[in-house]
Amino acid sequence: MASATDVSAPVKPKKTKKWIWIGAAAGVIVLLLLLRPHQAANTSNSAYQTQAVEVRSITNALSGSGTLLPANSYTVTTLVTGDVLEAGFEEGDVVEKDTVLYRIDSSDAESNIERAEIALHQAQRNYTNTAERQYIPASVSGIVQLIAVKEGDSIVPGQTIAVIRDNSVMTLKVPFAASDAASFFPGQAADITLDSTFETLSGTVQSVSSDSVAGPGNMPLRYVTVTVTSPGTLTDTQAATVSIGGRDCAANATFSYRAAATVTAESAGTVVSVEASEGAWVSNGQTLVTLGSNDLDDMVQSAAENVRSAELSLSATQKDLDNYTITSPIKGTIVEKKYKQGDTIEERGRMLCMIYDLEYLEMTLNVDELDIRSVAVGQHVTVTAEAVDGKVYDGVVTRVSVAGSTVNATTSYPVTVRIDETDGLLPGMNVDAEIVMSEAENVLSVPNEAVLRGNVVLITADSPSAANALDREAPSGYVYVNVVPGISSDDYTEIQSGLQDGDTVAYIPTSSGLNPWMQMMTGGRGDADGGAPR
Numbered sequence: 001m002a003s004a005t006d007v008s009a010p011v012k013p014k015k016t017k018k019w020i021w022i023g024a025a026a027g028v029i030v031l032l033l034l035l036r037p038h039q040a041a042n043t044s045n046s047a048y049q050t051q052a053v054e055v056r057s058i059t060n061a062l063s064g065s066g067t068l069l070p071a072n073s074y075t076v077t078t079l080v081t082g083d084v085l086e087a088g089f090e091e092g093d094v095v096e097k098d099t100v101l102y103r104i105d106s107s108d109a110e111s112n113i114e115r116a117e118i119a120l121h122q123a124q125r126n127y128t129n130t131a132e133r134q135y136i137p138a139s140v141s142g143i144v145q146l147i148a149v150k151e152g153d154s155i156v157p158g159q160t161i162a163v164i165r166d167n168s169v170m171t172l173k174v175p176f177a178a179s180d181a182a183s184f185f186p187g188q189a190a191d192i193t194l195d196s197t198f199e200t201l202s203g204t205v206q207s208v209s210s211d212s213v214a215g216p217g218n219m220p221l222r223y224v225t226v227t228v229t230s231p232g233t234l235t236d237t238q239a240a241t242v243s244i245g246g247r248d249c250a251a252n253a254t255f256s257y258r259a260a261a262t263v264t265a266e267s268a269g270t271v272v273s274v275e276a277s278e279g280a281w282v283s284n285g286q287t288l289v290t291l292g293s294n295d296l297d298d299m300v301q302s303a304a305e306n307v308r309s310a311e312l313s314l315s316a317t318q319k320d321l322d323n324y325t326i327t328s329p330i331k332g333t334i335v336e337k338k339y340k341q342g343d344t345i346e347e348r349g350r351m352l353c354m355i356y357d358l359e360y361l362e363m364t365l366n367v368d369e370l371d372i373r374s375v376a377v378g379q380h381v382t383v384t385a386e387a388v389d390g391k392v393y394d395g396v397v398t399r400v401s402v403a404g405s406t407v408n409a410t411t412s413y414p415v416t417v418r419i420d421e422t423d424g425l426l427p428g429m430n431v432d433a434e435i436v437m438s439e440a441e442n443v444l445s446v447p448n449e450a451v452l453r454g455n456v457v458l459i460t461a462d463s464p465s466a467a468n469a470l471d472r473e474a475p476s477g478y479v480y481v482n483v484v485p486g487i488s489s490d491d492y493t494e495i496q497s498g499l500q501d502g503d504t505v506a507y508i509p510t511s512s513g514l515n516p517w518m519q520m521m522t523g524g525r526g527d528a529d530g531g532a533p534r
Contacts, residue, residue, distance in 0.1 A: 048475070048506040050460065051450070053499050057441045060487045062375065063434040064365040068419075070427045072357035074330050078350050079323040080104055087341045091334050095355070099328045102352060104345065106324035109317065116317045120310035127303035133267040133296060136289040138282040140259035142166030147278050149289060153271045158264050162276070162288050166259040170234045171206065173225045173256070174242045174249040178212045181222035184244055190226045195239040195252060203228035205244065221250055236260070269293040332357040356427060360420045362398075365433055366405075366412040374437045375400055381417045385431040388424040395419045395433060438487045444499055445492040450507040457483050457495075463503040478506050 086103035089095060138144075146163040149155060172192060176184070190203040203226040215221040226242055228234075234255050242249045269291035276288045336354040339345060345352075363383070367375055381395035399416035417433055419425065450457050458478050459465060469479035483498030499505075 047508055048458070048478075049509050050504050050506050051447060053444050053446055053495070053501060053503040053505060055442055055501070056445045056492065057439070058443060058445055058487055058489045058492055058494050059436055060438045060489055061434045061436050062365075062367060062371055063432065064367070065430060065432045066363035066365050066417075068361045068363050068425060068427050068429045068431055070332075070356040070358055071360045071362060071418075072330055072332070074328075074332070074355045074357075076101060076326060076329070076352045076355065078102075078104070078326065078345050078352055079348055080106075080109070080320065081345050081348060082106070082108070082324070084339050084341050084343045084345065087337075087339060087343075089334055089337070089353075091337050093334045095328045095332065095334060097328055097331045100325060101328055102326040102339070104324045104326070106321055109321045109324060113314070113317045113321060116310070116314040120307070120314050123303070123306040123310040127300075127307045130299050130303040134269075134291050134300060135287045136161050136263060136265060136291065138162070138164055138276070138284055138286045138288055139261040139263055140164055140166065141282065141284045142257075142259050142261075144276050144278050144280050144282055144288075147274060147276065147288070149271050149274065151271050151274060154269075155265045155271065155291070156268050157266055160262055160264055162263045164259075164261050164263065164282060165257045167230045167232070167234060167257050169227055169258045170230045170255040171225055171227050171258065172203070172240055172242060172253055173223055174253045175213075175215060175221040175251055176224050176244070176247065176249050178220035178222045180244075180247040181208055181224055184208045184224055188244060191243045192226065192228055192240050193243070195241070201228050201231075201240075203242070215250055219250070224249070263288060265291070267291065267296060269296050326352065328355060330355060330357050331359075358422065358427075360418055361422050361425055361427065363395075363417050363419070363431060363433060365415045365417060365435070367415050367435075369404065369411040369413065372400070372404075372413045372415075375415055375435060380436045382434045382436070383417070383419055383431050384433075385425060385429050387426075387429050391424060393419050393421060393425065393431075397435060440487055440494050443486065444495045444501070446495055446499070446505045447507060447509075448488060448491060448493050449510055450505040451483065451485055451493050455483055455485060455498075456480050457499065458506045459499070460504040460506060465499050465503045468498070475506075 082105040084102060085105055087101065089099075089101060095101070142164040143166065144162055145165050148160045148162060155161070184205055186205050186207055188205040190205055192201040192203045193199070194201070206225045206227050208225075209223045212220040212222050224242070224244065226244075236255055236257055239252045239254045241252045270293055272290045272292040274289055276282050276286070282288065332355040334353055335356050337352075338350070339352050375397060377397050377400060379397045381397060383393040383395045384391070385393075395417045397415060398418045401414045401416075404411045404413045415435070417435075425431070446457065452458070456470070458474060458480055461469075461477050461479055463479075465481050466479050468481050470481060472480045474480050481498055484496040486494030486496045488494070
């Protein structure tokens with residue numbers, strides 16, 4: 001039988017003496033077994049107490065005490081310093097998760113973010129400029145006239161890499177008499193005559209200058225720019241004259257390319273690859289040549305690392321800004337408030353407030369090692385508190401820890417109990433709890449002392465179950481019968497079979513409530529597995 005014990009402070013015989021004691025007890029039991037029939041027959045009937053078999057409900061439970069704790073608690077601290085601009089809550093308020101509790105002056109942090117952003121932009125520009133030194137791009141769109149390097153060449157800053165020209169459209173800027181040019185307009189047709197071959201090409205007026213310049217004999221002139229689609233043979237050395245609306249230009253001029261550039265190296269290095277070929281069309285910005293060198297690679301790597309460092313610094317600074325707005329980490333009740341609006345937080349890590357989640361309460365019971373195997377998650381627990389007179393609360397076992405602690409050779413294990421209905425209870429209150437390990441409703445029962453070793457019960461000879469008496473010497477007026485016991489409480493044992501309503505049992509009362517055979521075996525404790533004495 002498992003007795004109700006104070007599980008917060010388990011008590012049991014010292015282990016160093018346990019086996020000596022059990023050995024001595026076993027010897028005494030053997031002797032008593034040999035003498036019992038004779039002793040029983042000679043025991044005075046006046047030593048027995050009789051009691052009718054009764055129907056009752058039996059509960060096998062462990063009891064103990066503990067202190068109530070909230071379901072969860074959180075101490076809100078600060079990672080920053082500064083003036084409290086907002087603290088719109090008071091002790092006793094219920095706040096939701098992520099509710100803003102405090103806003104702290106963040107002007108310094110905002111300045112730090114701006115500086116970090118500037119540093120990042122500078123690092124990115126430096127990286128772009130450094131990385132571009134590896135790649136020599138076309139500075140204009142056009143046809144590659146010349147590639148001046150090959151793979152493996154070592155080059156120096158300023159060295160010619162390529163020549164690019166766009167001769168798809170050529171331009172010609174020629175002078176006209178100012179009086180003639182005054183009537184010209186963009187888009188007007190123009191006839192272009194080549195000096196060397198006298199070939200005539202069709203062109204278009206692109207622009208007419210608004211200012212006049214003095215020509216030969218102080219003749220006022222205005223320059224007119226015309227364009228012509230190149231047949232592919234025009235160069236910037238070809239000269240030509242222009243006629244517009246029957247009026248001829250005052251002098252010839254040479255053609256200009258729409259775009260032309262000589263691409264040079266800005267950094268020293270070795271040509272790793274040539275990305276364009278002569279005669280090919282390239283776009284502005286397209287890579288012509290890729291360079292490589294230890295120094296250049298180191299510079300690019302260093303610039304990339306500077307960008308990453310600046311990114312991390314900005315991210316950390318932005319996160320630091322978030323710390324100036326402090327929100328509730330849980331839903332709960334404010335139980336303590338340390339800082340209010342207008343206060344100055346002068347040190348990081350200071351406690352700002354305390355929040356309790358009072359959705360339910362918990363307590364911990366320390367259960368003795370002999371009883372812990374009878375405790376399981378989900379078992380019902382009854383809880384009472386001296387501070388709340390006359391009220392019983394329902395609890396449930398939510399955790400049985402296997403991490404025991406040993407004090408004075410006695411090991412106990414923490415058991416967590418949850419109480420959902422908490423009206424009247426507060427964290428910190430001391431409460432008593434009883435863990436119900438097993439229950440039986442409306443069952444036949446007898447006092448614990450009536451169940452003897454071997455599941456034998458002594459009943460009066462006139463009991464209905466006396467018809468099943470054992471062939472065994474018994475005191476005058478009594479007989480022994482076999483029974484099948486069930487669960488036990490502190491005082492009574494369930495009888496599943498062997499007795500019936502109307503039977504009267506006889507037993508010798510003991511101070512502990514246990515039968516003498518079980519007392520001798522357990523030193524006054526009940527059966528560790530919660531069953532009836534055997």
